[in-house]
Amino acid sequence: MSVTVETLENLERKVVVSVSWLAINEATDKELKKTQKRVKVDGFRPGKAPLKMVAQMYGANIQNNVLNDLAQAEFNKVAQEQNLRIAAVIRIEPLEEESQDAFKVAFIYETYPDIKIGDLSALEIEKVISEVGDKEVDNTIEILRKQRTRFNRVEREAQDGDRVIIDFEGKIDGVPFEGGSSKNYPFVLGQGQMLPEFEKGCLGLKEGESKDVEVNFPEDYHGKDVAGKTAVFTITVHNVAEAELPEVDANFAKALGIEDGDVAKMRAEVKKNVSREVKRRVDAQNADAVMAALRQAHTFDLPKAFVQDEAQRLAEEMKQQFEQQGLDVKNFDLPADMFTERAQERVALGLLLPILVEENNLKATDEQVKAIVSEFADSYEDSQEVIDWYFADPSRLAGPTNLAVEANVVEFVFGKAKVTEKTLSFDEIMGTDA
Incomplete structure (x- = not known):
């Protein structure tokens, strides 16, 4: 029997499935017999209570579980046969239609939105750049002097x-x-x-x-x-x-970790560290600009369940941050609604980016992931130990992999869009939160 998918509002869809009472009763009887063997009833040896008594005690609950299991199995079968793109089941409603043959249940779910990547050449994006030279190294060394x-x-x-x-x-x-x-x-x-x-x-x-x-x-x-x-x-x-302030000499260089006190090596190390931080902030700003442009250029409905879950996650994340700062959050009311707008942006990009990545082969390569891990490790004394830690467990590579994919997306979009470059000074870059 064919099953009709009814369109409700936005991404909501409705599917009604039927489960025969014959199948329900057979499954219920089977579960009752299993229950009879393991339950203990006063006045009877374990497993010897009459089936009728077991049915009186547990029958309603067992039948309800059977109804849920069989209805879910039927829905899963329909979803597979009709290739339903289910984002989330938002509610299940038993239908009150009287039928001697079958039990009917309505599954209301949200489908994934249809997303088509637009014309990226129409995007206008500002790309920031920043350089690290001798002046920036001198300024950083001056800050390090003041700290001492x-x-x-x-x-x-x-x-x-x-x-x-x-x-x-x-x-x-x-x-x-x-x-x-x-x-x-x-x-x-x-x-x-x-x-x-x-x-x-x-x-x-x-x-x-x-x-x-x-x-x-x-x-x-x-x-x-x-x-x-x-x-x-x-x-x-x-x-x-x-x-x-300390003099910029061998002792100062040694205090910064240069064992032989070579000032030139110290300056090179400072430049490397500052360049790494500047690059991180530049990359973050450019990624934000690309993501904002992509989001603005693509309008589609979002699964409400996804937005609600993400807003709740953001609220919990904020509470954890407050707790880490020493605040008592036991009775702290932080409504998830406060994070709805931010959650919408995250969910939208979470749906959009995989399509862009898949259609344009922007997945991370092993070489890119290794390069990012090496860059992470470079700021530690024993870099190889850090590298080994990442590659000891594949799950630890999720972060570096996501960064590599993001970098691929940013580079790809910049290559298609109308880009205007803006040079930011060292102070402007370091003064931004990233």
Whole structure:
């Protein structure tokens, strides 16, 4: 008997399957006899309870399981015979039609959308590029020097770049306020750690000197109790220390892991590491640009079940991140609806990209995966150990494989689209989140 697939709305489809009561009853009797052999009933030896009694106790539940199993098997058979593209079964509805011969069930499912790759030559995409040269290496080395700054006590007035250790007490209209005082508080002048008026008031003070400083809190200050108000801080300086940066010499090179202290090798290593990070960020920005262009150029319905599952996954992922940051998330309400839009984008690309990859043979090659793993391993002291770890378990290669496929897609789309290149400075690239 042929089965009709009814189209509902969007991607929803409906299939009604029938299971004969003869088959249901036979399967139910068979399961009842199996149950009779293993159940224990008071007053009877194990396996010796009357079948009628077992049927009274377990029959309804057994029949319900049989109905579900047989209906599912029939649906699977229909799906295979008619080559149904089932994304997800969203509900099953028993039909209330009276029939002495068969039990009917409606399966409502979502099918996969029909997706056709559009004309990629019509896409307009901005491609970012960035170079790492001597200037960028010098800037990075300067940052590394500052990270190893030593502060030496001096007997002079505090100036920009000095670290001061102070006591301070703030009052608004003569009344101390919460969070407005501290003892032995260290900070570096000129780095914007404190409000500008506060820092300015510390300039010129020597060890042991005190001063009252008037500070106006901005209207948008994060502390709502003091935002827009004026406070007077009594500041006492206990210590003034000037910064001493290490020289770029053999000792500095050794501190960065260059065993023989060769400064040239150190610069080469810094350039390699910075280039790797710049490339990662450039690749990430370009991948985002390509994915956004692909998504914008292809419109199709999304399986609601996929979007709901992805939104829930994103919500759980966010909760885990909060938990890792030390927050108590037991009673934390993070509705999955907050992530619907992001989930839609992910689901859409998850459906679109496999088609693009398959139609254009953009799958990752073994050489590409090996190259990515080697690049990962290159930042570790024992790179071969890292490489061996990845290849010891094929499941560990999923990440590198996905990156290789993404790179193939990006390169392919850039080769088809109308591309405008934009050069970003080192600071612009490093200032982006990627």
